[in-house]
Amino acid sequence: MKSPILRLDTMKFTYISLLILVSPILFLSCKGKFNFSKQKAENEKIVVQYGEHFLTDRDLKLILPKDYTKEDSVNWVKTYIEEWVKKKAIVDKAEENIDELTLKEIENKIVEYRQDLLINAYNNYLIEKNIKDSVTDEELFQYYEKHKDSFPLVKEVVQFRAITVDKSEENQAERLFNSSKDEDFDEVMKMVLQAGNAYHDKDSIWYSPEYIAAQFPELNQNDQLSQLISRRKVKISDENTVTLIKILNLKPKGSTAPYEFVKPTIKNLLLNKRKLNLLSELQNQLYKEAINKNEIKINEN
Known part of the structure; x- marks a missing residue:
């Protein structure tokens, strides 16, 4: 069975005919070039276009399940495009009617959400790189010996x-x-x-x-x-x-849990603690670097 990427290449004309059936507003004519807020890579091709919004062949490749047949893929793409256009239409209508203060509030939330996603992704990267296997058996056992009373058995x-x-x-x-x-x-x-x-x-x-x-x-x-x-x-x-x-x-239930039984739990506790410390240390380090490089500007007026 061919992969979704190969199917998309062979389905080029199918997409075009499919898009005409989806909605008459997909290919509205426009003078000059479209001013897209979304960036398109040079090796990407625009497959669907609605107002200032667009989907590329790469976008569609990402949403296609790997184990679908060619016919299933066409149906999947058709359904996805219909829902995509409906969502974009609602978004445009919302931007036209919602007041500027509300829009600004939404934009601020988007910025915060994007920051949280990036921090979480980078944190996972640091964990994978630095502390994934950093807890030794000796540390685990020492923690157990010190806190064994914190691990009573809930069952025998x-x-x-x-x-x-x-x-x-x-x-x-x-x-x-x-x-x-x-x-x-x-x-x-x-x-x-x-x-x-x-x-x-x-x-x-x-x-x-x-x-x-x-x-x-x-x-x-x-x-x-x-x-x-x-x-x-x-x-x-x-x-x-x-x-x-x-x-x-x-x-028996209520007695101190054996070390080997709670060892995975202790490892997760120590790893989570190190995750938090690692992120906090990195934030403080970057903040100090920004101060030392005079990269922080505060306008008091």
Whole structure:
């Protein structure tokens, strides 16, 4: 399928015929050159024109979805142009009838909004360039140790293991899995891997019970998730396999959240703090530079 850019080039004549159908006011004649407030690049071509407003081929390329067919693209452009003309017509009518003070107020808001957009975009650029990965694990842990009381758990979290074995190996697998010896767990994992069955051995990570239930939907039946939390182990059987799940550690609701569980939250907190500091420092630096270069002029009259 061709890209929207190629489609626009091949649809040149389609656009022209389409625009004539859209509205008779699109191509109003005008003496001399049009005085556009919008700037057009040299490599752009004007496709739609209404009064002092215009759309270029580049504008239309930007609004076209990439996965649309040629026919869909024509319909999309037609609809977009109709709405564009209606909006521009309302804007022109508003400018004719709204008083100058209101227009000035709107212009000031536009300037402020543009400034906010530019500041936000530049801030994101600085973040990407300077502080995206600037928080070390040591800083994260130090923050946690200092503020751990600020991270109470709103729900219980657990560390767990889970394996699935063939039904014929159920007894041996259950004995090894429930053992506290590392070598027994290694032995049962060999059975699981040789059979190509599923398992979960990320036992150093903390999870919510809802996460476990999402991985093992059978736990949502017959209150098995509650049984797992209270008894610390549960067995799920079907015709051919048996899944064994065991809770290794549990942190109750209201207790201090484990470091690894809140580590992403702490990182976001520190990054946001650095974002604010970075922007504030940059603003102060630019202000001082402007003063030193005598670039600030204040008319007191």
